[in-house]
Amino acid sequence: MELNKYFDHTLLKPDATLAGIDKLVDEAKRYHFASVCVNPDFVKHCSEALKGTDVNVCTVIGFPLGANVPEIKALEAKRAVLDGATEVDMVLNVSKVKDGDYAYVENEIRLIKEAVGDILLKVILETCLLTDEEVVESCKAAERAGADYVKTSTGFSKGGATPHHVALMRKTVGDRLGVKASGGIHNKAEALAMIEAGASRIGASASVAIMEEK
Numbered sequence: 001m002e003l004n005k006y007f008d009h010t011l012l013k014p015d016a017t018l019a020g021i022d023k024l025v026d027e028a029k030r031y032h033f034a035s036v037c038v039n040p041d042f043v044k045h046c047s048e049a050l051k052g053t054d055v056n057v058c059t060v061i062g063f064p065l066g067a068n069v070p071e072i073k074a075l076e077a078k079r080a081v082l083d084g085a086t087e088v089d090m091v092l093n094v095s096k097v098k099d100g101d102y103a104y105v106e107n108e109i110r111l112i113k114e115a116v117g118d119i120l121l122k123v124i125l126e127t128c129l130l131t132d133e134e135v136v137e138s139c140k141a142a143e144r145a146g147a148d149y150v151k152t153s154t155g156f157s158k159g160g161a162t163p164h165h166v167a168l169m170r171k172t173v174g175d176r177l178g179v180k181a182s183g184g185i186h187n188k189a190e191a192l193a194m195i196e197a198g199a200s201r202i203g204a205s206a207s208v209a210i211m212e213e214k
Contacts, residue, residue, distance in 0.1 A: 001195075003188075003191070003210075003211065004031045004032055004033055004034075004207075004211060005032070005033070005034050006034065006191070006195065006199070006200070006201055006202045007031075007033040007034055007035075007201075007202050007203075007204060007207040007210075007211075008033070008034055008035045008036070008037040008058050008087075008180070008182070008201060008202065008203045008204070009024055009027060009028045009031075009033040009035070009036050009037065009204070009205075009207045009208075010024075010036075010037040010038075010155075010182070010203050010204060010205045010207075011024045011036070011037075011038055011205060012037065012038065012039055012060060012063070012064075012155070012156075016038075016039065016042070018042075018045070021038060021042050021045065021046065022049070024036050024038070025046055025049045025050060025055075027207070027208050028050070028055045029050070029053055029055060031207070031208065031211055032054055032055065033055060033207060034055070034056060034201060035055060035056035035057060035058040035086070035087055036050070036055060036056075036057060036058065037058040037059065037060065037087075037089065037203060038057070038058070038059060039059065039060065039063070040059050040060070040061070040076060040079070040080050040083070040085075042059075043057055043059050043080050043083040043084055043085045044083040044084055046084070047083060047084025047085070047086075048084070056086040056087050056120075057084055057085050057086050057087070058085065058086070058087035058088070058089060058122075059080045059085045059087075059088060059089070060088075060089045060090070060091070060124075060154075061073050061076050061077045061080065061088055061089065061090040061091070061112065062076070062090055062091045062093075063089075063091055063124075063154060063156075064091060064154040064155075064156035064157070065091065065094075066090075066091030066092050066093050066094055066124070066126070067093060067094075067095065070107070070108040070111050070112070071111070073090060073108065073111075073112055074111045074112050074114070074115040075115070077090065077112050077115045077116050078115040078116070080116075081115075081116050081117070081119050085119065086119060086120070087119065087120040087121075087122065088112070088116050088119055088120070088121050088122070089121075089122040089123075089124055089151060089180075089203075090109070090112050090121065090122070090123055090124065091124045091126065091154060092105055092108065092109065092123055092124065092125060092126075092138060092141075092142070093105060093108060094126050094129055094130070096108075097125075097130060097134050097137075097138055098129075098130075098134070102137055102138075102140075102141045105138065105141045106141040106142075106144050106145045107145070108145075109121075109123055109141065109142055109145035109146070109147055110145040110146060113145060113146040113147060120148045120149065121146075121147050121148050121149070122147070122148065122149035122150070122151045122178070122180050122201075123138075123142040123147045123149065123150050123151060124151045124152075124153065124154055124182075125138045125139070125150060125151065125152060125153075125169075126152075126153055126154060126157050127152045127153060127159075127161070127162070127165040127169075128153060128157050128158050128159030128160070128183075129157060129158070132168060135165060135168055135169065135172075136168065136172050138150070139169055139172040139173050139177075140172065142173075142177070143173055143176060143177055147177065148177060148178060149177055149178035149179065149180050149200075149201065150169050150172075150173060150177055150178075150179055150180070151179075151180035151181075151182060151201075151203070152165050152166065152169070152180065152181050152182055152183060153182050153183030153184075154182075154183065155182055155183035155184065155203070157183075159183070159184070160182065160183020160184030160185070161181035161182055161183045161184060161185060161194055161199075163193050163194060163196070163197035164197075166179055166181050166194050166197035166198050166199050167197040167198055169198070170197065170198025170199075171198075178200040178201055179198050179199050179200055179201070180199065180200070180201040180202070180203055181194035181197075181199040181201070181202055181203070182202065182203025182204065183203070185202055185203075185204045185206065185210075186204075186206050186209075186210075187206070187209070187210060187213060188210050188213045191204070191210050
């Protein structure tokens, strides 16, 4: 197993500095992580810094609440791609899920997928706020809308990834979509538990510490 290739090496803190982003980029290049995941205002910088490497540039849309109107999310996603993003993680509208309005959820995801085209789109469910049924229905909506991945969490709510939710998401999407586990993954045992449950990608800020763990 190439554990390094599971990681989206992440820095999404509101007080992230350019020096911190440069450190993230250097670590991603050294370990050949799948991507760096940064806020949209750092995408262009990371794209230039990672040109010619095997590390993708991932960003987050509608982050962290998912409550922006769909047109704004789509515009944000389109701009991120223009700036060099090669993967996009979007937060779905959790309120609409709680209201059972899956037509809205599906249409919003489809609008953003149309905006990013062939770029990999991951849909963040924020599983800690959802029932199992809502997780399943959100996964189905994401698949119908053309998303490439479903993802557990932003890491900014009341909980992060759990093996239970990862397994439920994997069971729902089968091998048709990827499943990304993120939020609260601090060590190798936790990362491996997510992979065992069905995760094909891990979002973590502790990626280097996990790789260096004995």
